[in-house]
Amino acid sequence: MSxxxxxxxxxxxxxxxKFAIPVLLALFLQSLYGAVDLMIVGKFAEPADVSGVSTGSQIMMTLTNLVSSLSMGMTVFLGxxxxxxxASDGGKIVANGIMLFLSTGLFLTAFISLFAGNLASIMNAPEEAYGLTVSYIRICGAGAVVIISYNLIGSIFRGLGDSVTPLVTVLIACACNIIGDLTLVAGFKMGTKGAAIATVAAQLISVVISLLMISKKELPFKLDRxxxxxxxxxxxxxxxxxxxxALQDLLVGISFLVILAIVNSLGVIASAGVGVAEKVCAFIMLIPSAFAQSMSAFVSQNRGAGKYDRALKGLRYVIGVSFIFAVFMFYSAFFHGDLLSVIFAKDAEVVAASWDYLKAYAIDCLFTCFLFCFIGFFNGMEYTRFVMVQGIVGAFLVRIPVSYIMSKQEPVSLFHIGLATPCSTVTQIIMCFICLFVLKRKLRGKNSK
Known part of the structure; x- marks a missing residue:
């Protein structure tokens, strides 16, 4: 494969x-893909629609991330x-992975369709946005198999060291989603339902076209019946x-859903504001996210070859590069968060609420450049149980308690609630440094034998 x-x-x-740039572009398009829904709904619909898309997309992202995170097992195994x-063993790995994830997708389709209302209720969806939230969840849930297939293609090729093919699949989906949103939301005034239909349809088109492209590629293994x-x-x-x-990502996602539920109880403006901030955050966290995925592929290959020193050097390099960009992202989000938020919403109160919440995420930017690179490194080293533990500790012992305590402080501030995230990140970084120290000692002991 070229x-x-x-x-x-x-x-x-x-x-x-060179590998990370296509990953970054793919993540950018993926974020743009999700942001277009909120952007167009924010411009052509009401705050209730913004809240419905915000809450519904957060729930769907949590559930689909569960499966895409599980596919990290295939990425690392292939690497x-x-x-x-x-590499000749890859055919069996990919085939069994496909069977595993498609069966999971069918289960999620049934689960989400049956419990869409319960999920919206658990999230404290504001009364005026409840029905819209349920519609978004149910429509996207019906396309769970498509959404999972779409994410699975990217995981397979990143494991092969190919970051270009996933970029193409995301580009196709993003273009189709923009066309769908403009047609259904802006043109036919379908609001939340139009955004959900456009999301599923775009990913279906992307999967079909991607499979046709892949069938013509020269793979390093045979994939037949x-x-x-x-x-x-x-x-x-x-x-x-x-x-x-997957469990770590699920529980971390749940922790953010808990925070969103806390915010939803403050009203539709706060709910919409945090939804807008989350979309902005998806962009300002792109670079550390790209390096996390790239590190998993890089480290898994070097671990397979027994080149641990090379894997550690790669970790130091990517942290350094990521930190340079983190400073710029901090400045942009902390001091100009209103300019970023107005891209996704027209309501002045929603923009102000979003900026208030974004200031906390801006601080988190300075730390995630370390944390995300560590997570990619430890995933590649097959220390996934440690990744799970540090994620759970950060989510349930720090992020949720701090956000809840802050929500009870008068006057209530979205900035103070948002500070729970950097507090959690710092705790997780400390755990990562301790694990890295233990790993280095273990490797030195192995080399001395």
């Missing part, structure tokens, strides 16, 4: 950056085989690596 990269030889930073020079034979050992390995990451 886009496949071997990270176990040669220079480190150059190839890593290890490439590092071990056993004989590969689609259930292999319990492969399934077990994918789940063993991916389940802790």
């Amino acid at each position: 886009n496949q990269k071997n990270f176990t030889e040669g220079k480190i930073l150059g190839p890593l950056l 290890q085989k490439i590092g071990e020079r056993k 004989f590969c689609f034979k259930l292999n319990k050992e492969i399934i077990k390995k994918i789940v063993f690596i991916g389940a802790p990451v």
